[in-house]
Amino acid sequence: MMLWLLIVLLLVGGAFAWLAERRDPNAPRWISLGAIALALFYFLASIANFSSGQLQLVPDASQASTWLMHYRVDWIPRFGIHFELALDGLSLVMVALTLILGGVAVVSSWDEIDYRPGFFHANLLWTLAGVLGVFMALDLFLFFVFWEVMLVPMYLLIAIWGHEQKAYAAMKFFLFTQISGLLMLLAILSLAYMHHSATGEASFSYFDLLGTRTTGTAGFWIMLGFFIAFTVKLPAFPFHTWLPDAHTQAPTAGSVILAGILLKTGAYGLIRFTLPLFPEQSAAFAPVAMTLGITGIIYGAVLAFAQTDFKRLVAYSSVSHMGFVILGIYAWNSLALQGAVMQMLAHGLSTAALFMTAGALQHRLHTRDMRLMGGLWNDMPRMAATAMFFAIASLGLPGMGNFIAEFLVLLGLFEVSPLAAALAALGLISAAIYALIMMQRTFLGSDAETDRQLFDYGPREMSTMAVMMIGLLWLGIYPQAVFDLTQPVLDSLSSFVADAGARP
Amino acid sequence: MATALVLIPLLPMLSAALLMIFGRRLPQQLVAIIGAGAVALSALCVLSIAQPFLATHQALQVQLWSWMQIGDFSPNFSFYVDGLTLVMMSIITGVGFLIHLYSTEFMQQDDSFSRYFAYLNLFIAAMLILVMADNLLLLYLGWEGVGLCSYLLVGFWYRDPANGAAARKAFIVTRVGDTAMALGLLLLYTELGTLEIQPLMTAANIHWVEGDGLAIVATALLLGGALGKSAQIPLHTWLPDAMAGPTPVSALIHAATMVTAGVYLIARTHELFLLAPPTLIAVALIGLLTALMAAFSALVQQDIKRILAYSTISQIGYMFLGLGVGAWGASVFHLMTHAFFKALLFLAAGAVIHCLHHEHNIFRMGGLRTRLPVVFWSFLIGAAALAALPLTSGFFSKDAILLAAWQAPGIGPLLWLGGLLGALLTAFYSFRLVFIVFFGELQTSPDKQPGWRMALPLALLCLLSLAGGWIGIPVREVFPPQEEQHAGFLVHVISIGIPLLGVWLAYAVYISKQISFQDAAASPRGRRWSQLWLAGWRFDDFYSWLLVRPYQTIARFLRNEPVDRFYDFIAAISLQFNHLLSNLQNGRLRWYATSMIMGLILMLILGMEGAT
Amino acid sequence: MMEVLFYIAAFIALAATVLALTRSNAAHALIFLIVSLLAVAVIFFLLGAPFAAALEIVIYAGAIMVLFVFVIMMLNLGEAGEQREKQWLQPRSWLLPALLALILLVEMVTILATIDTQTSGIGVSPKEVGLQLFGPYVLAVEIASMLLLAALVGAYHLGRGFIDRSKGKR
Amino acid sequence: MAGLQIPLDHVLLLATLLFACGLAGLMSRRNIIFMLLSLEVMLNAAALAFVAAGAHWGQADGQVIFMLILAVAAAEVSVGLGLVLQVQRRLKSLDMDGADRMRG
DSSP states (O other): OOHHHHHHHHHHHHHHHHHHTTTOTTHHHHHHHHHHHHHHHHHHHHHTTOOTTOOOBOSSTTSOOOEEEEEEEEEEGGGTEEEEEEEEHHHHHHHHHHHHHHHHHHHHTTTTOOSSHHHHHHHHHHHHHHHHHHHHBOBHHHHHHHHHHHHHHHHHHHHHHOOTTHHHHHHHHHHHHHHHHHHHHHHHHHHHHHHHHHHSOOOOBHHHHHTOOOOHHHHHHHHHHHHHHHHHHTTOGGGOTHHHHHHHHSOHHHHHHIIIIIHHHHHHHIIIIIHHHOHHHHHHHHHHHHHHHHHHHHHHHHHHHHOOBHHHHHHHHHHHHHHHHHHHHHHOSHHHHHHHHHHHHHHHHHHHHHHHHHHHHHHHHSOOBGGGOOOHHHHOHHHHHHHHHHHHHHTTOTTSHHHHHHHHHHHHHHHHOHHHHHHHHHHHHHHHHHHHHHHHHHTSSSOSOSSOOOOOOOHHHHHHHHHHHHHHHHHHHOTHHHHHHHHHHHHHHHHHHHHHHHOO | OHHHHHHHHHHHHHHHHHHHHHGGGSOHHHHHHHHHHHHHHHHHHHHHHHHHHHHHOOOEEEEEEEOOOBTTBOOEEEEEEOHHHHHHHHIIIIIHHHHHHHHHHHTTTOTTHHHHHHHHHHHHHHHHHHHHBSBHHHHHHHHHHHHHHHHHHHTSSTTSHHHHHHHHHHHHHHHHHHHHHHHHHHHHHHHHSOOBHHHHHHHHHHHOOTTOHHHHHHHHHHHHHHHHHTTOTTSOTHHHHGGGSOHHHHHIIIIISGGGHHHHHHHHTHHHHHTOHHHHHHHHHHHHHHHHHHHHHHHHOOBHHHHHHHHHHHHHHHHHHHHHTTOHHHHHHHHHHHHHHHHHHHHHHHHHHHHTTSOOBGGGOOOHHHHSHHHHHHHHHHHHHHTTOTTSHHHHHHHHHHHHHHHSTTTHHHHHHHHHHHHHHHHHHHHHHHHHHHSSSOOSOOSOOOOHHHHHHHHHHHHHHHHGGGOOOSOTTTSOOOOOOOOOHHHHHHHHHHHHHHHHHHHHHHTSOOSOOHHHHHSHHHHHHHHHHHTGGGHHHHHIIIIIHHHHHHHHHHTTOHHHHHHHHHHHHHHHHHHHHHHHOOOOHHHHHHHHHHHHHHHHHHHHHHHO | OHHHHHHHHHHHHHHHHHHHHHOSSHHHHHHHHHHHHHHHHHHHHHTTOHHHHHHIIIIIIIIIHHHHHHHHHHHTOHHHHHHHHHHHTOHHHHHHHHHHHHHHHHHHHHHHHTSOOOEEOOOOOHHHHHHHHHTTTHHHHHHHHHHHHHHHHHHHHHHHHHHHHHHHOO | OTTOOEEHHHHHHHHHHHHHHHHHHHHHOOBHHHHHHHHHHHHHHHHHHHHHHHHHHTOSHHHHHHHHHHHHHHHHHHHHHHHHHHHHHHHSSOBTTTOOTTOO
């Protein structure tokens, strides 16, 4: 498969959507849906040829490779920069999630966006293209480029089509991610420089840099650069404050993509880059990272409970859930890592659905304030039932992906630190509190107003919701399909780290 | 047989899914048939399994698929059926079916009929998974699933925010216990390397000796889960509030099945608990304490369902007492009989409520003996069984528990005495209920009579409550053998006599008025105590003070994101800096000249520094 | 004898400059400035640069200052302007500049103090200047001419609107 | 003319004093005409220094630079006075503190 074609498909689709808006405001929607569907189809058709055991590429003969596909051409040979994309099980599931949620996002904003729909969808698709690039790039410079590519259209999505405080939220989002991105760039450059001084060879390639042993304080600072960049995106506790504003102010599709996919790039970066590149430093840093994770879990849950804005509540619940991801990653054993990956997928689906619900509510009620809601079950039973489903999914009810994720993280963590696991488990309780209070304030209770004319979900919304529900149930009841894909990758990563740990 | 086994939880599950998706478009009749029919079929499947099982006493195991497999962690979707499971399955599907049947009439007027049956079927499915699971993770799935259904059904009439609050309370309080239990699972897996129940027990016996610290911690954590689900001190506060749900729900979930899941869990993992004697003592003490505490609370309640709720807490306390003293079989037996008579009581109470325009206050009932004869006899039989009057089912099971307590080493007699006090109170409050509701003056007259769909379950449950004591439960293979119980004649007499004394006391107070508590109740101390009991020993206030209010305060304090103040601070500093710089750029030529000169001076100074 | 002339001229130059810059009436200030320039011309002469002295008088004191005179006349500021100038010349407004200038002065004098004191006064004839000017400095001359041309165009452009308006009053 | 005994540093001192006066004037006067006058004084002081230095070394360069300064001064004054006219026309005042529309 030509991996670049996926990205190009979305980029070109976005351009066409932009151009098409003059002819027919509906055309961009169909074009972007078509582009995503085409990419998804192409992707699935290509990976259908591979079973998870099949290997194509051996970057380092000493270790069995887990890469399924690989594409590499020179870009700036002078500095050893390549256009290098590759796909392994981990990237595969993330790419699949991206494409599915991309489609969901397009559908979710179908009748929400009236102003410049073409440009809107162009930005949407470009963000997705950037995210795909992030999930597949194996050249650190290219990775950084894609990292920025996904940022700018997202900024525009918030700044142009956002709600009341869009300028503030967009600026905050941009500053946080941009500054952290610059830190990462610095870290990448220093790493490449260290590699250069060690080997005399300029390279930004992941495989080359993997071999670079960074030591001492310099290595620690470089690691910290990566860590901050990724945890801002994730977001972890002290860096999360951009997220409630951005999520709340973004249009529905923006929130869906932001929560569903963009946050995962941070987690992906931690798994793919921070820990394998800096095993010793990360091991030393793990207690701090775990503390941040636990703080995030509890802090996010408490703040979610305190919110009156539906979208803010969901946003804080994301902070809480992403705490589990950090814990899973820094526990760094295969149970916890699988849990973290599963959390990425399950949280992507459940939170995207909740943001869609928020968008639908706002579309109908023109408010997100839960104090003005209540008793909506009566008016919109279908919406209420789906919201209930995703609320209980996000509080981690067994049988859905979120539970598998949280349980595995806790299980893996317990082996490392029982105390941390016990503290993180408090998140299960507080998750129940905010999820149920959210349902109570919106759909249950008595009617706040009686003269509402509300229309329930139609087939379009129900079918997207059904996709996500089935996805979550599938993840919860037969998660093995995902584990089979990601297991070899995570095994090789963790064995790499273990090797590095053994070699002082 | 494997097919039947799979069908048992699958049928209610499918029915639930069907009703959730299409329920609102189906006619009520069909919904009732699907909802109750699925459980009936499921019950038949249980029968079809029970028959060969009782012949061979061979535990069944069916593996559906591998749930996940990561390294050594490989829980399956698989079922394990032995005697204990079979008892539970029979109760769940049997009593469950009766309650479904009853509900078809009870809920007739409700416009969310199909939603009700969807939830109820989902509950049955989850509960079946809970008891049939062969590993603790699958058990946990069912465990949380029933919690969810309990939440959904308690808050079924969602328009009243109080119901929603009760439902949330039920879910969150049990979730606290569940989290402890989840930690227990983590500990068990980490230490013993498996979550399959049978291998786990074997591994525990290999790795741990009796009194092992880890065993104590693990069982304590599991006990946490059991306490939450079974509404024992300190996690019992949700159950009285959970009565906000429809009465058949209270009968099914909050009396017969779900709340006994804790008992099931401890019975299921009894080998672990045997390795941790301190936990067992805690189980017994908590059980006794809960039994007494709830019985006292039941004495003064006025809401008919709350009385029954407290009595449920109290009876489960007895089960815990039994578990704590190692009377596994007796506890499970009491679980079963309690399921019969408590379901009967709830259904009868539901019938009263149904026929009296949703009246809950017992002091506005009275004299219903003649107006609702079917209900009266049902209630009377249920109360007799609850009070453990001789020859009723409750008598056999409670007697077995008390005897086991008497024989327990160490604090046994003390537990026995406490249990007797509880029995006295139980007899008193249950007949207080009977006498107030069904005797005396007619307060509110019923406007309808229960139809056959309500009467039939009542009749069958009457039968079970009376004769249930003779059912032998096939748990001998499950639990370690216990020495035959020989207690003194006096002990037997006392345990027979105490409930009778309680009934007589209730009669004397409420019918013949020979004894009056008026003066005692009117005295300040009496009022204080009765207020305390009415408020359920003020556990709610305590938790509100200890947990709820601090949590809300913290949440309110944090609401506006204090972390953001830090970033605001950074932003303010750069803004201030910006103001400063833009003030420098004030457009005045003279100022520019002056600043140039200042720069020049500075440069000269630096230059001279450099020169010297 | 000549030295005395220098000190007298220096004193006049300094005094006239100070007076020029502290006047509130622009025309008066201009007169004082011309005096100062003439005094400097004398110093040039004394320093053996008669050509420079002549240029100082002709161009500086003559042409440039006349420009000022013209502009002052065109603006016709009158009594009100003078009052305002007095108002602006509060100590508050000149204290800081005076201080800064003083500091700079001290610095420059300190630097001067490091230079060896030598006598000056070797005459340089205009011919030498001319040879230099059109020899090594020819490029500078060209640049200066460009500058003057630019100034011419600029001054014309800037002044045109004013002239048009005051002429036509349309 | 030769044989004059004026110490170079005295001439330079005079130039410095004149320069400082001009500077003080530039900074303290708000009237643009006076600012231009101050500039002239400063230019003149610089020219004086050049000429003195040229005389000291017996080189013509000092005077050459003086002439260039003269040219610069002429250009500056012509443009500056043009600006004065514009300022007067637009602001009805010669107050440069009032002409602060380019503030940040």
